[in-house]
Amino acid sequence: MPTGLIKEQEMLRMAVIGGGKRCRSMLEMLESKTFKYLRADIVGVADLNPEAEGVCRAREKGIFTTTDCAQLFNLEHLDLVIELTDDQELLSNLEASKPESVGVIGHTASRLFHDLIFLYQQLSQTEDAASIARSFNEALVDSTNQGVMVLGGDYRIVHANQVALTNAGLSREDALGRYCFQVSHQAITPCDSPETPCPMRQTLATGKSAHAIHEHVQQDGATHYCDVSTYPLMNRKGEVVQVLELFRDITDELSLRMEKRTEAIKADLARMVQEDKLVALGKLVASVAHEINNPIAAIYNFVKLMRKGMGEGRLKAQELRDYQGYLDLCAQEAQRCSKIVASLLSFARQNSPAPRAVDLRELLDTTVILTGHRMDLSGVECTLEVPANELEVWGDSSQLQQVFTNLIFNAMEAMPQGGKLRISGGLLEEEAKVWLEFSDTGEGIAPENLSRIFEPFFSTKGDGHGVGLGLSMVYGIVREHRGEVSVDSRPGGGTTFRLVLPKAGQGESLGEDD
Numbered sequence: 001m002p003t004g005l006i007k008e009q010e011m012l013r014m015a016v017i018g019g020g021k022r023c024r025s026m027l028e029m030l031e032s033k034t035f036k037y038l039r040a041d042i043v044g045v046a047d048l049n050p051e052a053e054g055v056c057r058a059r060e061k062g063i064f065t066t067t068d069c070a071q072l073f074n075l076e077h078l079d080l081v082i083e084l085t086d087d088q089e090l091l092s093n094l095e096a097s098k099p100e101s102v103g104v105i106g107h108t109a110s111r112l113f114h115d116l117i118f119l120y121q122q123l124s125q126t127e128d129a130a131s132i133a134r135s136f137n138e139a140l141v142d143s144t145n146q147g148v149m150v151l152g153g154d155y156r157i158v159h160a161n162q163v164a165l166t167n168a169g170l171s172r173e174d175a176l177g178r179y180c181f182q183v184s185h186q187a188i189t190p191c192d193s194p195e196t197p198c199p200m201r202q203t204l205a206t207g208k209s210a211h212a213i214h215e216h217v218q219q220d221g222a223t224h225y226c227d228v229s230t231y232p233l234m235n236r237k238g239e240v241v242q243v244l245e246l247f248r249d250i251t252d253e254l255s256l257r258m259e260k261r262t263e264a265i266k267a268d269l270a271r272m273v274q275e276d277k278l279v280a281l282g283k284l285v286a287s288v289a290h291e292i293n294n295p296i297a298a299i300y301n302f303v304k305l306m307r308k309g310m311g312e313g314r315l316k317a318q319e320l321r322d323y324q325g326y327l328d329l330c331a332q333e334a335q336r337c338s339k340i341v342a343s344l345l346s347f348a349r350q351n352s353p354a355p356r357a358v359d360l361r362e363l364l365d366t367t368v369i370l371t372g373h374r375m376d377l378s379g380v381e382c383t384l385e386v387p388a389n390e391l392e393v394w395g396d397s398s399q400l401q402q403v404f405t406n407l408i409f410n411a412m413e414a415m416p417q418g419g420k421l422r423i424s425g426g427l428l429e430e431e432a433k434v435w436l437e438f439s440d441t442g443e444g445i446a447p448e449n450l451s452r453i454f455e456p457f458f459s460t461k462g463d464g465h466g467v468g469l470g471l472s473m474v475y476g477i478v479r480e481h482r483g484e485v486s487v488d489s490r491p492g493g494g495t496t497f498r499l500v501l502p503k504a505g506q507g508e509s510l511g512e513d514d
Contacts (some may be wrong), residue, residue, distance in 0.1 A: 012040040015072040018084030019047030067094025199230040255362025295333030360391040386425040414442030439496040445489040
């Protein structure tokens with residue numbers, strides 16, 4: 001394997017995690033001054049055991065020691081962290097949290113580094129040191145689980161270990177002499193771009209190590225994400241003659257991170273949905289209180305009237321018939337109160353989505369009851385033109401009610417001086433879908449805002465009208481129900497929101513189509 005020399009005026013500053021025997025050995029080998037061209041220094045050692053022999057030796061030499069490996073990244077001008085503990089979780093955390101300018105090598109690669117130093121020390125005085133070191137070097141490089149290539153200044157592959165060859169699906173004979181970008185990217189030019197800079201080019205230009213995340217095409221044709229680092233190999237004049245490239249497949253690691261991030265986003269979305277529901281709930285409270293107060297007052301007056309009549313003596317037949325009518329009215333008003341309270345509790349309840357067949361007309365009736373008083377106060381006249389017992393979808397009734405409530409509130413806010421709200425719906429027989437439209441006679445939406453109205457936190461309203469989550473919640477919930485939402489509006493000409501949802505019986509599940 002071709003080798004090069006480190007530029008004399010630059011010192012490689014390293015830190016070691018794992019302060020055991022191998023750490024002490026590395027400290028002693030670097031102290032021995034055996035290495036004429038290797039200008040390297042250990043500037044920090046981390047280990048949970050402050051009395052480990054490597055830690056003690058470092059402390060004697062005045063080297064920084066710590067039990068917290070994260071503190072190593074605070075060392076000035078740190079170039080490389082060598083992890084000796086073989087803790088894969090720790091290695092992944094180091095890779096994720098390290099500064100871009102700092103390289104990290106794991107247990108296997110660190111053993112390679114240690115053994116190469118030891119071999120150089122043992123054979124540096126012998127005539128056949130270069131030949132033996134080259135052979136042993138190749139054996140050690142082939143034993144690592146990282147891809148390793150040595151590249152010439154013209155981007156041609158001078159050496160590749162077995163991992164690199166296996167990933168590319170090439171034999172050693174086929175790989176040597178080919179351009180690196182042909183093998184890793186199936187490209188005809190170097191892979192440099194603003195989005196994915198080429199670390200090889202950077203190292204050739206600067207004489208320093210470089211790092212990037214690249215997409216490599218594997219033997220099976222699949223694209224894998226690789227963590228790529230390059231290091232200069234220099235001649236005695238300090239000129240870069242070759243570049244050492246190390247790459248590690250991090251596809252699974254990234255997938256795991258994406259899964260965790262996706263779960264976190266879903267949790268945040270669920271929280272925002274509930275917070276938006278609480279905002280809507282606050283708007284409903286006054287309306288519902290008024291709706292409940294009227295029937296309760298009627299019940300109280302009827303009861304008071306009957307109690308007074310009963311206290312005056314024996315009731316006549318006509319009075320009994322009147323009282324029966326009063327009791328019927330009391331029962332009707334109490335039932336009305338019960339329905340209103342049940343609807344409010346259903347809307348406010350924080351449950352996991354519970355998909356079932358939902359009658360949209362019934363759900364709209366309930367929503368209009370809850371928002372009716374507020375619409376009356378706002379001077380909004382609502383007409384409902386939705387057929388009964390025909391528009392049934394599969395979904396979560398609480399979430400769909402939140403959609404309807406947000407659209408009704410949005411229409412009221414668009415008509416501050418009052419107006420008309422028309423809710424209509426029907427079937428799209430050929431597509432096995434149902435549609436609903438919420439049309440208002442309000443101010444309309446400016447053309448430049450139409451493309452942004454479903455963005456979270458975007459709002460054209462002033463203070464006191466929420467934080468701009470209502471319509472984004474509408475969009476998210478409708479998409480979760482495998483539906484579509486669109487808007488048609490012009491300034492001064494009102495706005496129409498159109499929802500299209502799959503009819504019940506068309507694949508009973510929630511979630512967007514792939």
